[in-house]
Amino acid sequence: MYQWVLQGNEKVLGTEHTSMLQTVNNLGILYNKQGKLAEAEQMYQRALQGYEKALGTDNTSTYIPALNATWGLGALFEREVDLAKARIMYSKALVGYEKVANFPISQSL
Numbered sequence: 001m002y003q004w005v006l007q008g009n010e011k012v013l014g015t016e017h018t019s020m021l022q023t024v025n026n027l028g029i030l031y032n033k034q035g036k037l038a039e040a041e042q043m044y045q046r047a048l049q050g051y052e053k054a055l056g057t058d059n060t061s062t063y064i065p066a067l068n069a070t071w072g073l074g075a076l077f078e079r080e081v082d083l084a085k086a087r088i089m090y091s092k093a094l095v096g097y098e099k100v101a102n103f104p105i106s107q108s109l
Contacts, residue, residue, distance in 0.1 A: 022047075022065050025068060037080060040072075040076050048066060052066070062096055067093045067096040071093040074088075074089030
């Protein structure tokens with residue numbers, strides 16, 4: 001179903017529209033849950049790169065959907081037991097979430 005929606009969104013919205021990129025990220029989540037880790041990583045990376053291209057790298061650091069894609073990559077790397085990469089992705093996402101919330105989440109944990 002996501003593949004069908006993704007193809008439709010790409011045709012109607014274009015490959016860099018944030019709504020289309022959210023569908024790409026959702027497909028990454030689905031693939032991760034199905035254990036299709038290579039496909040999941042491809043979708044998360046595609047979403048994140050698309051957000052960076054559409055919004056600029058500075059803006060993606062506080063754009064929740066882009067942060068969710070970053071968090072998804074962290075979860076994927078954790079699942080693959082690549083803890084160094086997982087830590088980097090989780091840290092990037094956490095810093096962004098803190099900026100959005102204007103609250104230091106990591107200090108409250």
